[in-house]
Amino acid sequence: MVTEFLIVCPLVFLAGFVDAIGGGGGLISLPAYLMAGIPAHFAVGTNKLSSAMGTTVATLEFARSGYIRLKLAFFSVLAAIVGSSFGANMALHISEYYFRLILLIVLPLTALYLLLNKHALNSKLADSAKLTVSQFVATLFISVSLGAWDGFYGPGTGTFLILTLVGIAHLPINLAAGNTKVINLTTNVTALAVFLLNDKVLILLGLTAGIFSIVGNFLGASYYKKFGSAIARPIIIVVLLIFFAKTIWQFVS
Template sequence: MLLEFLIVCPLVFLAGFVDAIGGGGGLISLPAYLMAGIPAHFAVGTNKLSSAMGTTISTLEFARSGYIRVKLAFFSVVAAVIGSSLGARLALHISDQYFRLILLVILPATALYLLLNRHALNSKLADSQLTGTQFLITLGISLGLGAYDGFYGPGTGTFLLITLTGLAHLPINLAAGNTKVINLTTNITALVVFLLSGKVIMLLGLTAGIFSIIGNFLGASYYKRFGSKIARPIIIVVLIIFLGKTIWDLVG
């Protein structure tokens, strides 16, 4: 029991710090639960609890910094709730084997996109009105990645940041703020489903959640001070880690 806390809590702290800056904290936190010997469904459910606690803090910090637009965030939340609830219910009945195979295609393509588009995550927050196309694409991303987060989770923040900047063409700070809103929504929605199914270890999740809060607070503070410069290398690193982990799981 003690070993579970010793393995999970430090890694969840690191995950929170990384997630607040560039997303992808789940690439660290979910494997931490699995390495501690937690059964898969309990690992996903408990990870949702600690992640939701930490993401709440970073979302508030981003809101205080003016990186969240209320109208866009509201409709993104609605789409994310629908997607996440469907994804979480699916996760309780279907293996994620096919999803991992898809990721083997998505991850290298995403990494290549970042490597070839060095300024994709370096745009500044603009005051101009968002277009209808940007709005609709953002809602589609919220729905699709909401379903992914509810079903599996790791990498959602990274994928959100990449797609909101690369497909919806949102400025990086606005994309980062909306990423936090969507990520928090999907975490809470999926958490409710896992709680109702009895797949959450409360004591471990709440304790790890405290470490996640500290990590997210420090990460959000770092982002506000140094901006998005660190986002791109962190995203590339976590994508490489995720790709390696997925291949390892499939081969193993």
């Protein structure tokens, strides 16, 4: 019990720090729960709790900075709720063995894409612009699609959102970053509700880790304003290497 807290809480703090800087925090926080020996469904569900707490802080910071437009955010939230609830319910219908196997396959592939993509985890803010109908429609499609991904899995969603909102919806990066936080918060809360209803959340661990996530997100947002996002990549790489080393050891031993 104590070991779970000692493993999870520091890594969730790092995850919050990284996520506030450039997304990708789930690539640290979910492996943290799995490394602590938490069953896969509980790991995902509890991760939603701590992530939601930290993402709330980051979202408020982006709103305070003027990077969120209410009309776009409102419809994005509705679309994200639909996608996330579908994804979370899909995750619950997969057995523990196969769900963990899926995570062990998808996690490195997601990490590899994000770490090799020169634009991922490395965005800078730009001036806002007037939005078109096509930008709204593309944003809603992205919100549903990645909402389902986040409800089912999670890690990488924030960065995928920024990449697609800029690359497909053609949003200015400041609005893409702000809307990403709104969508991410929505999908976390929606998926969390599904996992809570199915009793797949370790409340005490999630709340405790959530406090560390809040502190990490707050410090990460402050760090980003001063120094940018270069530090995010090496932190993610180190944690993933530890996670895979432990996983390989479990298979060998």
